[in-house]
Amino acid sequence: MPAGLDRDARWRAELATWAEVLPGSAVFTGLTAMQLHDLWLPPLPDDLPIFMALHESSVRIRRPELRISRHPRPPAAISLDDLRVAPVPDAALACARDLGVVDLVVLIDSALHLEKCTLADLQAAAATGRPGSRRLGEALRCSDRRSESAWESLLRIMHTACGVEVEPQVDIHDARGVFIGRADLVVTETRTLQEYDGAQHRERVQYRRDRGRDADLAKAGYVRHGWVASQVRNDSWLILRAATDALGRELTVDDIRPWWKLWESSLFSKPGTAAMRRAWQLPEVS
Incomplete structure (x- = not known):
């Protein structure tokens, strides 16, 4: 690894290293792909694993740094910085297997606002019936391309949820x-x-x-x-x-409970982060 790299450059260099040793069908997906697409992100843990998609015929790989999903068809990929990366709709569907609605809406608002894909593209992904499609559809119903930042999206969801x-x-x-x-x-x-x-x-x-x-x-x-x-x-x-x-x-407590429920299932909250760490099999933090 070259010396003197900042955090983002080092992370990208590590991805390039993984790409050299993984099967040719390997595609960066999920939150890893969303980072590569330069979208707005929820707060991510420093030890976030790398999310990969592989064709089911590929050799079995078990590494603590990786979270791998296997697909009956070769995963769709585009080239970003010489890396094979899932298109935004496919990466959003992968994220929807784990993330809460609030996190997904932030990602979707960003993708639409920055014109990384169209609403129709995301709706098509949500209609596939694949794992995560139902939650992706729920997040799409709460999304709005007019949002100009992640926190503006949160402020909007807070109101509409209540x-x-x-x-x-x-x-x-x-x-x-x-x-x-x-x-x-x-x-x-x-x-x-x-x-x-x-x-x-x-x-x-x-x-x-x-x-x-x-x-x-x-x-x-x-x-x-x-x-x-x-x-x-x-x-x-x-x-x-x-x-x-x-x-x-x-304003009553019953009015605001829907927002609290959404918030506590997101990476913006401590309970949501703890739940995601367990899902990703990351060590507990004090």
Whole structure:
């Protein structure tokens, strides 16, 4: 291995090494393929295994670093950085065997937004009846190509899972028709905006621009709520209360339980990560 490689370059060099010693039908799939396709990803463990697909006639391989699925037909592959990689729909189907709906929606939103595949491609994969197809179909029903980041996707799923309708990426204008900005999410039938603020600390120039935008929104009668990642993780009740208050509704524990269930089955949560580590036969972490 060449010295001085950063983490990503070292990982790619390791994949190239594996490709040299595995059978010719071997294809990188699942989360390994999604990383190679440069999609938005849920939080991944440092010791994530490498996911491979092989034709069932290939020699049996057992290595702790690999998770191998065997297929009755040669797995589909495209070339990325001289590696045989599963196309996004096939890799999404492989991911759906393990991941929760929230993780899958983040991957799907990214694939559609970055135009790595079409919705029809993913729907065709979900219609195959292969393992993971049912969960992939469920995630597709929650996906939206208009999302512009993983955390924006999470914010949208949080609302829709709890029965709060939102519209993504809405152009906002003042009473004179002057464009103010584009809102991440607008709570349907209200003037309440729910937005993901990418960082708690912003550059001074950007901060001034955002404050000016907020002032223009307020003059136009809009109420903007900006949320950071830690709040999406830990303050779902607060976020949803802002939406239901705008709708004149009360928020109950029963309303929010669907989101908690989705969240706790995702890699964004500690319980979801622990469950995935067990599924991938990784050692427990304290």
